[in-house]
Amino acid sequence: MSATELPSRQQVEDLLYKEAALLDEWRLEEWLELLAEDAIYEIPPTDVPEGDSRNTLFIVADDAVRIRSRVKQLLGKSAWAENPHSRTRRMIANVRVLGSDGENILVTANFAVHRMRYESVDTYIGHYDYKLLRRGNDLRIRERRVILDNEALRPHGKISFIL
Amino acid sequence: MDKSTESYIIDDQDAGLFRVNRRAFTDPECLQEERRRIFDKCWIYVGHESEVPHAGDYRSRNAAGRPMILVRGDDSVARVLLNTCTHRGAMVCRQNSGNAKTFQCPYHAWTYNSRGQLVGVPGEDSYSDAFKRDDLGLAAPPQVDNYRGFIFACFDPAAESLYDYLAGAREYLDLVADQSELGMKIVAGQQSYSARANWKLLMENSYDGYHGLPTHQRYFSFLSDIGIDFKGNNLGAPVRQKTVDLGNGHAVLEYQSAWGRPIAHWVPPFGEHRKEHFEQLRRRFDDRFGPERARRICETSRNLGIFPNLVINDIMAITVRTFFPVSPDYMEVNAWALAPIEESAADSKLRLDNFLTFLGPGGFATPDDVEMLESCQRGFANREVAWSDISRGMKREHPSITDELQMRAFWRRWNQLMTTPQIRRARKAA
Ligand code: FES
Ligand SMILES: [Fe+2]
Numbered sequence: 001m002s003a004t005e006l007p008s009r010q011q012v013e014d015l016l017y018k019e020a021a022l023l024d025e026w027r028l029e030e031w032l033e034l035l036a037e038d039a040i041y042e043i044p045p046t047d048v049p050e051g052d053s054r055n056t057l058f059i060v061a062d063d064a065v066r067i068r069s070r071v072k073q074l075l076g077k078s079a080w081a082e083n084p085h086s087r088t089r090r091m092i093a094n095v096r097v098l099g100s101d102g103e104n105i106l107v108t109a110n111f112a113v114h115r116m117r118y119e120s121v122d123t124y125i126g127h128y129d130y131k132l133l134r135r136g137n138d139l140r141i142r143e144r145r146v147i148l149d150n151e152a153l154r155p156h157g158k159i160s161f162i163l
Numbered sequence: 164m165d166k167s168t169e170s171y172i173i174d175d176q177d178a179g180l181f182r183v184n185r186r187a188f189t190d191p192e193c194l195q196e197e198r199r200r201i202f203d204k205c206w207i208y209v210g211h212e213s214e215v216p217h218a219g220d221y222r223s224r225n226a227a228g229r230p231m232i233l234v235r236g237d238d239s240v241a242r243v244l245l246n247t248c249t250h251r252g253a254m255v256c257r258q259n260s261g262n263a264k265t266f267q268c269p270y271h272a273w274t275y276n277s278r279g280q281l282v283g284v285p286g287e288d289s290y291s292d293a294f295k296r297d298d299l300g301l302a303a304p305p306q307v308d309n310y311r312g313f314i315f316a317c318f319d320p321a322a323e324s325l326y327d328y329l330a331g332a333r334e335y336l337d338l339v340a341d342q343s344e345l346g347m348k349i350v351a352g353q354q355s356y357s358a359r360a361n362w363k364l365l366m367e368n369s370y371d372g373y374h375g376l377p378t379h380q381r382y383f384s385f386l387s388d389i390g391i392d393f394k395g396n397n398l399g400a401p402v403r404q405k406t407v408d409l410g411n412g413h414a415v416l417e418y419q420s421a422w423g424r425p426i427a428h429w430v431p432p433f434g435e436h437r438k439e440h441f442e443q444l445r446r447r448f449d450d451r452f453g454p455e456r457a458r459r460i461c462e463t464s465r466n467l468g469i470f471p472n473l474v475i476n477d478i479m480a481i482t483v484r485t486f487f488p489v490s491p492d493y494m495e496v497n498a499w500a501l502a503p504i505e506e507s508a509a510d511s512k513l514r515l516d517n518f519l520t521f522l523g524p525g526g527f528a529t530p531d532d533v534e535m536l537e538s539c540q541r542g543f544a545n546r547e548v549a550w551s552d553i554s555r556g557m558k559r560e561h562p563s564i565t566d567e568l569q570m571r572a573f574w575r576r577w578n579q580l581m582t583t584p585q586i587r588r589a590r591k592a593a
Binding site: 043044045046047048051053054055056057058059060061062065066069070072073076078079080081082118120151152153154155156157158159160163 | 259260350351352353354355356357358359378380381384385388389493495499500508511512515516518519520523524525527529530531533534535537541
């Protein structure tokens, strides 16, 4: 099977729903296993959603080393912004397999993430752009780009968990 | 009793005791007074000239509680205009940024040019001779000025000049601005976030060296993970460091950095192959400024607080940050990255990486700061505990960066403006 042979929408949905469950349950080590070794995770700023992290100030622009470090911190006790952990609930919808760029399978999906903490509910709305790879029968996440529709992180204040 | 002339602070220099009444963080009347006595009287940062490089470039800004437009006119002057139509009030600029020859009000279609002059009034012949277009251009703050690219506005026509207002802070702005031979620029992308806390808590936090180790353990463990050795060179025991009261409520921490600085201070995680390049950059600084000033620009970090609400932290990257109160327990924060215009693409990438590992709403440190500020604000609900203590290092001859001299400088100025009776009388007379 070629690396970029397109999966069915259901296969992709299974992956994204599983990812959502792992993140909501704070099973971040298992979430890392869904990622390719050279994975990147990016959240562009709300005013330049199409920006390039090489020349634009992002909110998150993690390479594989930083993703792992982020997970390690979030599971440790001194990430005060997530100690105690917030509760999150993700809604993933409008999943579409867009095609391939030759190297990666391109997928997009809408999301609503609700974050509950200290009696506040913050809602993050937007869409994900994924680049996926085939590994045998599995799919791996090569790139995960989170594009927020929120005009600003207000009143949220921060993105202290994996969005 | 008139609460507004009652001191908010206890400043006992003989005993070495400094306290701030927590009413300053929670009282809605205090916020009303702050709007009049602080935000209407002080020089307030609006933006950087690099954000509007070409004629017609504009940015919408909210500063000092007012919607404004930072715009470069067709005469190439960067101006600050108040974003309200002089006809009946609608906002004439409704985009966050862009380039425009004119701003046309959507309500009745009055049109202003990029200098703010009123140039179009539909059906102008219906007005009397008393109606003069020239009087009806977009208003501007009574004073607007620029120090080395940083544009400030002041709503007090009688206020001292920006130059005098900045006082000792100019020296530190120079250390930032001198990092480029061509000029500094704000990088694309604004971090817009908030905190459910009083705005002054963020001012305190932005140059609070005492909280570095306990609050940011995870950042220091990240640094050691990527191979930065900061024995004898960490925030708890820096090699060279000082904290300085710069006058007018401004203050700074200056210290030898544990982290690398993309400007010209190489550390191993930047990569062996970049070492020579950084040494070259450094030699240029030596040539321009001599070794001592070059060392200061390149190797030391600065957490600079400009009263009342501008922070320029020139640390592992340069953040420019402002924040305004919406209510006593909620503020809106805006932050940008500043960099030399001529910085190479590779260095710029390194700078942004360095920025994001520590700073910003998704960084490895800022979320924990926000958490702590919100935690303080929630703690203030215990009104029985009326005072916060800010006396650390008060009896020390040379306070260190983990002392609280910088905050005392802020609070003394703040208290003075908030409680001076003349300011209040002038307002009553008006
Ligand atoms: S309010 Fe602007 S044209 Fe009438
Ligand atoms: Fe901090």
